[in-house]
Amino acid sequence: xxxxxxxxxxxxxxxxxxxxxxxxxxxxxxxxxxxxxxxxxxxxxxxxxxxxxxxxxxxxxxxxxxxxxxxxxxxxxxxxxxxxxxxxxxxxxxxxxxxxxxxxxxxxxxxxxxxxxxxxxxxxxxxxxxxxxxxxxxxxxxxxxxxxxxxxxxxxxxxxxxxxxxxxxxxxxxxxxxxxxxxxxxxxxxxxxxxxxxxxxxxxxxxxxxxxxxxxxxxxxxxxxxxxxxxxxxxxxxxxxxxxxxxxxxxxxxxxxxxxxxxxxxxxxxxxxxxxxxxxxxxxxxxxxxxxxxxxxxxxxxxxxxxxxxxxxxxxxxxxxx
Amino acid sequence: xxxxxxxxxxxxxxxxxxxxxxxxxxxxxxxxxxxxxxxxxxxxxxxxxxxxxxxxxxxxxxxxxxxxxxxxxxxxxxxxxxxxxxxxxxxxxxxxxxxxxxxxxxxxxxxxxxxxxxxxxxxxxxxxxxxxxxxxxxxxxxxxxxxxxxxxxxxxxxxxxxxxxxxxxxxxxxxxxxxxxxxxxxxxxxxxxxxxxxxxxxxxxxxxxxxxxxxxxxxxxxxxxxxxxxxxxxxxxxxxxxxxxxxxxxxxxxxxxxxxxxxxxxxxxxxxxxxxxxxxxxxxxxxxxxxxxxxxxxxxxxxxxxxxxxxxxxxxxxxxxx
Numbered sequence: 001x002x003x004x005x006x007x008x009x010x011x012x013x014x015x016x017x018x019x020x021x022x023x024x025x026x027x028x029x030x031x032x033x034x035x036x037x038x039x040x041x042x043x044x045x046x047x048x049x050x051x052x053x054x055x056x057x058x059x060x061x062x063x064x065x066x067x068x069x070x071x072x073x074x075x076x077x078x079x080x081x082x083x084x085x086x087x088x089x090x091x092x093x094x095x096x097x098x099x100x101x102x103x104x105x106x107x108x109x110x111x112x113x114x115x116x117x118x119x120x121x122x123x124x125x126x127x128x129x130x131x132x133x134x135x136x137x138x139x140x141x142x143x144x145x146x147x148x149x150x151x152x153x154x155x156x157x158x159x160x161x162x163x164x165x166x167x168x169x170x171x172x173x174x175x176x177x178x179x180x181x182x183x184x185x186x187x188x189x190x191x192x193x194x195x196x197x198x199x200x201x202x203x204x205x206x207x208x209x210x211x212x213x214x215x216x217x218x219x220x221x222x223x224x225x226x227x228x229x230x231x232x233x234x235x236x237x238x239x240x241x242x243x244x245x246x247x248x249x250x251x252x253x254x255x256x257x258x259x260x261x262x263x264x265x266x267x268x269x270x271x272x273x274x275x276x277x278x279x280x281x282x283x284x285x286x287x288x289x290x291x292x293x294x295x296x297x298x299x300x301x302x303x304x305x306x307x308x309x310x311x312x313x314x315x316x317x318x319x320x321x322x
Numbered sequence: 323x324x325x326x327x328x329x330x331x332x333x334x335x336x337x338x339x340x341x342x343x344x345x346x347x348x349x350x351x352x353x354x355x356x357x358x359x360x361x362x363x364x365x366x367x368x369x370x371x372x373x374x375x376x377x378x379x380x381x382x383x384x385x386x387x388x389x390x391x392x393x394x395x396x397x398x399x400x401x402x403x404x405x406x407x408x409x410x411x412x413x414x415x416x417x418x419x420x421x422x423x424x425x426x427x428x429x430x431x432x433x434x435x436x437x438x439x440x441x442x443x444x445x446x447x448x449x450x451x452x453x454x455x456x457x458x459x460x461x462x463x464x465x466x467x468x469x470x471x472x473x474x475x476x477x478x479x480x481x482x483x484x485x486x487x488x489x490x491x492x493x494x495x496x497x498x499x500x501x502x503x504x505x506x507x508x509x510x511x512x513x514x515x516x517x518x519x520x521x522x523x524x525x526x527x528x529x530x531x532x533x534x535x536x537x538x539x540x541x542x543x544x545x546x547x548x549x550x551x552x553x554x555x556x557x558x559x560x561x562x563x564x565x566x567x568x569x570x571x572x573x574x575x576x577x578x579x580x581x582x583x584x585x586x587x588x589x590x591x592x593x594x595x596x597x598x599x600x601x602x603x604x605x606x607x608x609x610x611x612x613x614x615x616x617x618x619x620x621x622x623x624x625x626x627x628x629x630x631x632x633x634x635x636x637x638x639x640x641x642x643x644x
Contacts, residue, residue, distance in 0.1 A: 045621065269603055273598050276594040276598035304356075306590065
């Protein structure tokens with residue numbers, strides 16, 4: 001490990017916010033420094049309650065997260081938010097705008113808010129999010145909220161980095177019906193019908209409850225449906241109680257480790273995929289790869305056959321994210 | 323190769339539409355059959371003009387694609403459309419709705435339209451799209467239009483499977499400004515300001531043209547900006563001419579193979595990542611992997627170190643997408 005990474009790790013463990021910010025930038029970039037940091041700090045991780053918040057744009061996720069921060073702070077818990085946008089260069093502006101709404105907490109040294117965006121290659125932001133959570137845990141954050149921008153597959157995958165996933169809907173958007181139809185219900189541990197003062201809010205909540213009753217659950221947890229108005233804070237205490245109950249349920253039923261083990265399986269798959277991808281990209285200019293590329297372009301070899309032939313050579317010198 | 327795949331390949335080459343549909347389903351699923359099909363048909367590929375059409379939801383991409391099909395059919399070209407949604411289970415309904423607008427061509431045996439959705443794992447739909455294009459080429463389609471649903475990173479990546487990328491904008495949506503700001507302009511070979519009868523259309527077109535003039539281009543191609551009303555067909559002949567000119571430009575300047583070679587690099591990276599991921603997933607229940615998983619959960623080994631240790635064993639028995 002280089003001495004710079006070593007110094008960052010030490011200061012991060014001591015709760016230094018600047019060191020934490022730099023550590024998250026390092027894991028976003030990947031490479032040897034990221035791997036070293038995770039290696040160094042891994043034994044200090046695993047203690048936070050990780051809460052995913054997902055839902056369509058405009059349902060009020062950021063306002064809700066802001067209100068959740070307030071609840072955590074009432075109990076003097078250190079709380080961090082990672083706002084993750086896995087996909088779109090077009091929504092970058094929206095994230096930053098949403099961040100502004102959380103500024104009521106910017107002077108609070110026990111609140112840490114950070115946006116993470118996709119820096120290009122596939123799987124990048126998802127892998128970086130796993131590691132950013134670890135940096136936050138090592139730095140003493142007890143509640144970590146992962147807010148995603150949308151409800152695409154990648155957003156759902158990232159929300160599932162969490163122990164407890166909160167799915168936010170709003171009345172009249174048609175989202176509730178879409179959610180029921182698309183099977184997205186399965187990922188929610190808690191449902192929030194936000195903007196509960198809009199017409200149809202009670203109806204939305206009952207429809208979701210009814211559809212949940214039809215589901216066959218793998219565990220005895222019945223996802224609560226909370227009616228909230230994040231703007232005024234109404235229903236947020238109830239939501240926070242539900243989140244804590246869910247964590248307690250997972251612990252009592254020995255499901256927390258099981259859930260985390262599933263997550264680690266998913267992460268391991270992405271890490272090995274990432275290593276393979278990076279190693280190939282690093283050897284694109286080697287003679288062997290150039291020769292195969294020209295054979296593919298000339299239709300002499302198909303890409304799948306070429307990949308199978310290339311793999312053994314690629315992976316003998318495997319190093320993670322470097 | 324199994325005899326079923328062999329039969330599909332033969333009928334597909336003869337232009338059988340049902341065989342083509344089945345072949346695309348096979349490449350969507352991945353696995354050994356997909357690899358065999360591509361291997362068998364690869365020498366028959368590479369001849370179509372592949373056109374990507376991308377832009378935000380609501381700008382009228384599907385109507386525009388529909389009008390482009392009509393242009394192709396005037397020249398008696400066989401044309402196929404792949405509508406690709408890389409991300410969202412929530413937009414599934416929208417895609418199907420959009421397809422209905424193209425029904426004017428459903429009785430035309432020389433038009434083939436197909437939706438492709440993400441079947442779960444990362445990189446899946448992108449890899450399947452490369453192979454679906456190959457199935458269409460082998461089946462004799464001369465123009466293949468890849469329509470993507472949005473403008474996220476994954477959609478842009480898929481649009482870039484194309485020789486010619488058309489970026490569709492509409493006046494007054496703010497998309498034009500966003501596009502200019504976000505650097506998305508770089509991916510467009512041709513720009514369309516659709517809904518050209520809306521207020522501000524000419525202004526949008528001039529702003530885009532002006533911002534294009536400020537760009538430093540890698541080639542001597544200056545992306546044309548076409549004002550169109552897809553609904554009435556206005557401007558579509560001009561768009562189609564621009565697309566043909568772009569293909570001619572790529573060919574004349576020896577850029578077509580260069581562009582395709584870059585694409586094959588990207589595809590190879592995704593294939594090796596996919597193989598690594600699948601091989602790990604296939605050995606999750608092996609004793610070695612179970613032991614490492616429990617060490618990770620117990621914080622004895624971090625996931626990156628674990629992945630590096632696992633890799634050599636994983637990839638000695640590498641087989642593509644199986």
